[in-house]
Amino acid sequence: MTLTDLLLARAADPRPGVRFEDECHTWAEHVRECAGQAASLRRMLRPDAPPHVGILADNVPAFSSLLGGCALSGSVLVGLNPTRRGEALARDVRLSDCQFVFAEPRYAPLLAGLDVPVHPLGNPEPAPLEPVPVSPDDLLMLIFTSGTSGDPKAVRCTHEKIAYPGRMLASRFGLSSSDTVYVSMPMFHSNAIMAGWAVGLAAGATIALRRRFSASGFLPDVRKFGATYANYVGKPLSYVVATPPKPDDADNPLRLVYGNEGAEADLAEFGRRFGCHVVDAFGSTEGGIGFSRTPDSPPGSLGRPAEGVRIVDPETGKPCPPHQVGELVNTTGPGAFAGYYRNPEADAERMREGRYHTGDLAYADEDGFYYFAGRLGDWLRVDGENLGTAPIERVLLRHPSVAEAAVYGVPDPVTGDQVMAALVLSGPLDPAGFGEFLAHQPDLGPKQLPRHVRIADELPRTSTYKVVKRKLAGEGTHCSDPVWFRAGAKTSYELLVRPLA
Template sequence: MGSAGTVAELVQRQWGDHRPGLRSEDTVLSHHQVASGAAARAALLADLLPAGSEPHLGVLLDNTPEFALWLSAAALAGVAVAGINPTRRGAELARDILHIDCRVLVTERAHLSLLDGLDLPGVRVLVTDTDAYTELLAPYAGAKPGDTVLAEVGPGTRMLLYFTSGSTGAPKAAICSQGRLAAAGRSLVDHFGVRREDVHYICMPMFHGNAVIADWAPALVGGAAVALCRRFSASGFLDDVRAHGATYFTYVGRAVQYLLATPERPDDREHSLRLGFGTEAGAVDAARFRERFGVRLVEGYGSSEGGAAIQRTPDTPERAIGKAASRDDLAVVDPETGEERAAAVFDESGRLTNGADAIGELVNRGRTPFEGYWRNAAAEADRVHGGWYWTGDLFFRDADGFLYFAGRTDDRLRVDSENLAAAVIENILARWQDAAAVAVYAVPDPVAGDQVMAALAMREGTAFDPSAFAAFLGAQTDLGTKMAPRFVRIVPAMPVTATNKVHRVGLRREGFWCGGSVWWNGARGGYEAFGEEQLEALLGEFKAHGRDGLLPSISPMA
């Protein structure tokens, strides 16, 4: 089988292949039926998109067969798909939809309430699980792949517009072409030996790049089947894997921890899975996962925009991500000066001892496949400048060249696999009438990624009321499900730099075990005082997961 340069070619190859190709709950479609359904939707899209409009499609769906069918349809038609995040709310959700210039938005009844009251001029909404949708699609049932092409399809044709957060606050839509997506799938097929008889289990949300680029694309390239889980469920994971005969899955953030938290069963190893690929599981949980389920987890790193990637080799240390393909390409530098940071030094227990000198921003000084952001030249200039691609991620590098992930830069957070921008959360918290000043920043999560911490300076004559603050958060319709602060620090005055900017570096360095008044949303729900007892338990979690090296080396609650 020759190498395909576009996703459209890969979809066309499915025509005539009557092996099972798409599984979801009780639905099983052959590869041929997927290609046929995609062709029908491509033809419908051609009639729905107004002449002269951007060839863009918005998809606000859970992981349903319709999501996969519309991905394939868009590839055939030369249209780009923008996955819309259903955890966004109100004006922020409307902004995402309008920003990508889509005239057609595909959704389902489960998400219709999110669109209530939103002003979406010129956007046609299709609701997949309705009779009206079935009737609308029926006349196109005889379409074949290649019948309908809205724009000339080549390797450079836009395929994905996927949102990623940034320092400006508003999410940016990163561009991924058909050629890059096909190449990414081909790389994973070669790396993991994807076979035609494999079944790729997609349990991460398909509006994220992870599920499409690292799970759907290699299945398409390798001729493997895809099994969809509407939403990730730790309790239902193994039963679903068994039902579909899944052999491969991807994960992000805390998904692995959620699986490990399920009750152990005698049949935990009775399944077909052979590999999991993802980010942020951590070496400790990856080892526990393999011991319990008999499945190898491969940790990787690739920036959402495609600008940098790290390869894991057999000799990679347990807590490292891997190495760059060429040491000269990726570097860890001081974000202010661009000078390379010192090599990491570890003590006998493996703790990083020179974090202040070793941790810096990861940059790509070589050729980058980054293809830009949709209508955001300022963000592109911030991402690529001085001839380098700046990832916005913090790393350190040991003397042998292995790279270790250390977190996000100050105004970015990654919470439970969601990329968030501090400015967006600050704008929401600033509405609280009792707050005189607000700063939001990341503190490490004991398992993976970050947690949200907010510093609040109270208005004169007011005191922090945890119940009132929780009620305020609950009333904010645009506060996404991952945005609520886990920690709240009350400061007498907001610390600022000489230029009168909030001194986030200092706040982040002090973290959640700073002196003063700290509250947290603990296991019992609601905000409660964060004291010595809570701190000791949390530090135990960090140590158990091998992430205590990310904590500041200062005395607790000084």
């Protein structure tokens, strides 16, 4: 199965294919737009370099047609994250070997100064539908994930890796041309591509694109587009649940939402409030393993694992008994993991002795249901995105009054993590001034901005001088040191006032 196969199946389809705001493109029109993108890419790409093209854009129709154009031309689309800044974003462009980047006008300034051409994103002139031969194992996308220790890794996503979940989920949920798939999660992430966009394409359904997710706009969009299916990640689902309820919330066409990392209470409330079925799964961009809950799955569980997925002791590699926490490992091989781009060290870390190591911790109950228990590596999960701590620490250490910095996660009240930093100071520092300093750092994205800052005399360390972050994370804000807090979307900090013990 290739994405080209799915596109060709829609080439003569006169039914609505892609909707966006007040636009509507039939599938036949959209595939012609993909053909135009393919012809343009064949003219623009140099044959002496990898055929990689970056995209820096919101969920707009041209994102969809450019991905289709890459499939039809044998090219590779690199999804760039517009929340990254400065050298961090430039590094992603260089690592992924982009010959050029298509960018919406609002994001083009983020690429200023790069020695890579930047072109406006749009639909080129129509061209004949002339797909190049491709195989399921051919590379189609590079999707970045922050990884375990800092800098993002580019995950290799083949035709099959995108087409298969689209076809599988469309079949599993009985989706067809009478359905509308609502995609509001960002398309530079795997969730939107594999659990949303590809599902709509495989089903021949209408794909309704939302430029950027909006909690208040979710239900109006569902009604406007007649959406019957939507994909999600946990925090946005929580945001929708947090909107003020109305008596007619369940009066909508939505019948199914599918995603991952939803908080248990939100899953139940979302289904009850909006009158739909919620299916929560567990997986990663890498695709080495995946879970999906079944009706008999206990609350809070991931479900039962696929054949060969085990929980093993990270030290011995032996299977863990029920209730003992260990690492999730695919003992049968890589699963859908096709490797990282230009990162053999990371490949070797994932694949050891023929096993795929997730870096995620879990435990099992007596009935064989698995439960997520945290992350083996140094990960933060903020608003549905994996963040590494090392890049944040490097930014904090730029301040002349910061001598040491450790970044770690503390539980978010709803789901995932909040970013917390512990600082050892070498000079004067006040909350307002520090917030202003961080706001002016060009490579610190909004989700990387610490929610809490702890001012410590020293950091806990091992005998080999490594910071014991698990101790800091365990104490969280309940420590004897002063803690600064940043409310909402503000960039300024204030002293957190805690009740006396």
